[in-house]
Amino acid sequence: MIALIDYGAGxxxxxxxxxxxxxxxxxxxxxxxxxAQASGIIVPGVGHFAATAALEGAWLQAIRxxxxxxxxxxxxxxxxxxxxxxSDEAPEVEGLGVIPGRIGRLQNDLERRLxxxxxxxxxxxxxxxxxRLFQGLSxxxxxxxxxxxAAPVTVECVASTAHANTFSSVVERDNIFGVxxxxxxxxDAGLQILRNFLTxxxxxxxxxxxxxxx
Amino acid sequence: MLxxxxxxxxxxxxxxxxxxxxxxxxxxxxxPGALARRYNVEGIDEVVVLDITATLESRQALAxxxxxxxQEIFLPLTxxxxxxxxxxxxxxxxxxxxxxxxxxxxxxxxxxxxTLARRYGSQAVIVAIDAKRLGDxxxxxxxxxxxxxxxxxxxxxxxxxxxxxxxxxLTSMDRDGTKAGFDxxxxxxxxxxxxxxxxxxxxxxxxxxxxxxxTRGRADAALAASIFHYAESSVSDLKRYLxxxxxxxxx
Numbered sequence: 001m002i003a004l005i006d007y008g009a010g011x012x013x014x015x016x017x018x019x020x021x022x023x024x025x026x027x028x029x030x031x032x033x034x035x036a037q038a039s040g041i042i043v044p045g046v047g048h049f050a051a052t053a054a055l056e057g058a059w060l061q062a063i064r065x066x067x068x069x070x071x072x073x074x075x076x077x078x079x080x081x082x083x084x085x086x087s088d089e090a091p092e093v094e095g096l097g098v099i100p101g102r103i104g105r106l107q108n109d110l111e112r113r114l115x116x117x118x119x120x121x122x123x124x125x126x127x128x129x130x131x132r133l134f135q136g137l138s139x140x141x142x143x144x145x146x147x148x149x150a151a152p153v154t155v156e157c158v159a160s161t162a163h164a165n166t167f168s169s170v171v172e173r174d175n176i177f178g179v180x181x182x183x184x185x186x187x188d189a190g191l192q193i194l195r196n197f198l199t200x201x202x203x204x205x206x207x208x209x210x211x212x213x214x
Numbered sequence: 215m216l217x218x219x220x221x222x223x224x225x226x227x228x229x230x231x232x233x234x235x236x237x238x239x240x241x242x243x244x245x246p247g248a249l250a251r252r253y254n255v256e257g258i259d260e261v262v263v264l265d266i267t268a269t270l271e272s273r274q275a276l277a278x279x280x281x282x283x284x285q286e287i288f289l290p291l292t293x294x295x296x297x298x299x300x301x302x303x304x305x306x307x308x309x310x311x312x313x314x315x316x317x318x319x320x321x322x323x324x325x326x327x328x329t330l331a332r333r334y335g336s337q338a339v340i341v342a343i344d345a346k347r348l349g350d351x352x353x354x355x356x357x358x359x360x361x362x363x364x365x366x367x368x369x370x371x372x373x374x375x376x377x378x379x380x381x382x383x384l385t386s387m388d389r390d391g392t393k394a395g396f397d398x399x400x401x402x403x404x405x406x407x408x409x410x411x412x413x414x415x416x417x418x419x420x421x422x423x424x425x426x427x428x429t430r431g432r433a434d435a436a437l438a439a440s441i442f443h444y445a446e447s448s449v450s451d452l453k454r455y456l457x458x459x460x461x462x463x464x465x
Contacts, residue, residue: 017284
């Protein structure tokens with residue numbers, strides 16, 4: 001059972017629809033105890049880093065302890081940014097801190113008409129072709145972004161994306177995964193990435209797993 | 215590299231897609247879920263659902279339409295038309311919209327842009343501007359294009375950005391439904407004035423019109439309805455054409 005965390009930051013409906021379409025077994029937990037028993041945890045989110053303040057305290061502790069016990073974690077967009085230590089967007093709010101580094105504002109380059117927010121479809125440049133989220137995809141796959149802040153390219157970066165500056169679009173470290181784009185809004189490529197995460201969690205229903213094997 | 219987006223617009227009345235010319239003479243264009251499904255297969259980048267009646271009775275019908283479209287596609291979905299309050303926006307987002315598009319309400323109460331940007335992030339707030347040429351400038355019209363707002367489109371776009379809008383959807387009322395081409399001068403004027411993405415709308419008739427609006431018009435995205443609804447042209451043919459002409463698109 002996947003725990004989909006609802007902390008009031010946006011895209012829960014669309015992530016829920018995508019998980020339903022994939023046949024995933026998931027719940028939106030009302031209490032933090034569920035995290036320890038979950039087969040995986042997804043932290044969605046869009047918008048301002050300050051919204052993650054709702055996770056400070058009990059949720060942060062529960063997710064941190066589940067992750068150290070080996071439960072796979074996927075952060076989407078703001079949820080990925082939250083995996084880091086903090087963000088310049090809301091310096092007073094603490095991140096989960098399971099990936100070293102800090103989120104900074106994207107640069108723009110108005111001469112090249114590269115605007116911020118970075119909105120639209122852009123390519124994933126794989127830095128590690130064996131990354132578990134990339135099964136069935138090739139470097140250059142197009143996915144949908146909408147954000148003004150992003151993670152730096154560090155050792156955990158398995159795919160980067162070029163805008164005015166190059167940023168980390170997918171991170172992976174042990175059982176921790178983060179995607180800056182919206183897999184639930186990235187058509188077939190996005191659904192494949194979610195499916196790959198569910199496979200890591202062992203949470204695909206037998207029916208879906210069988211359909212995939214064919 | 216960020217690609218140029220092609221967006222399909224579904225003007226919805228009573229749960230059905232309709233399309234007019236210069237905001238008049240509506241005719242039926244099909245079922246929203248079925249159209250969204252076709253566009254998704256053809257490679258559309260985003261879908262906009264505009265509720266063109268936006269009466270109280272149509273609210274629940276709209277939620278059903280948003281839900282039906284969101285079941286079919288895993289792509290960004292914007293909902294507009296009659297979003298007047300934070301509650302209207304919340305209802306659209308809860309039904310499955312990723313972004314809301316504000317028009318008349320944003321001009322009347324610009325603080326609504328800021329309120330929604332704080333709650334959902336700027337990326338979820340589009341300000342739609344319906345404009346037409348007036349003398350040397352571009353005048354803004356509201357209430358489905360029936361009322362002169364006595365505002366300049368470029369100035370209003372700048373103000374919308376400073377209030378927290380994440381994108382501008384700029385419709386040329388002169389060109390809407392005419393298939394005579396986008397108003398590239400107007401699009402370029404707004405695109406040069408703001409740092410947020412500008413979606414050009416109104417007038418798409420040929421593939422060259424899209425090339426024009428992405429080059430001369432300096433648009434970040436282009437929105438069309440008629441050209442796609444009646445299967446005159448497929449989204450995939452358009453995108454292949456654009457790529458051949460040096461415009462970066464998702465294929």
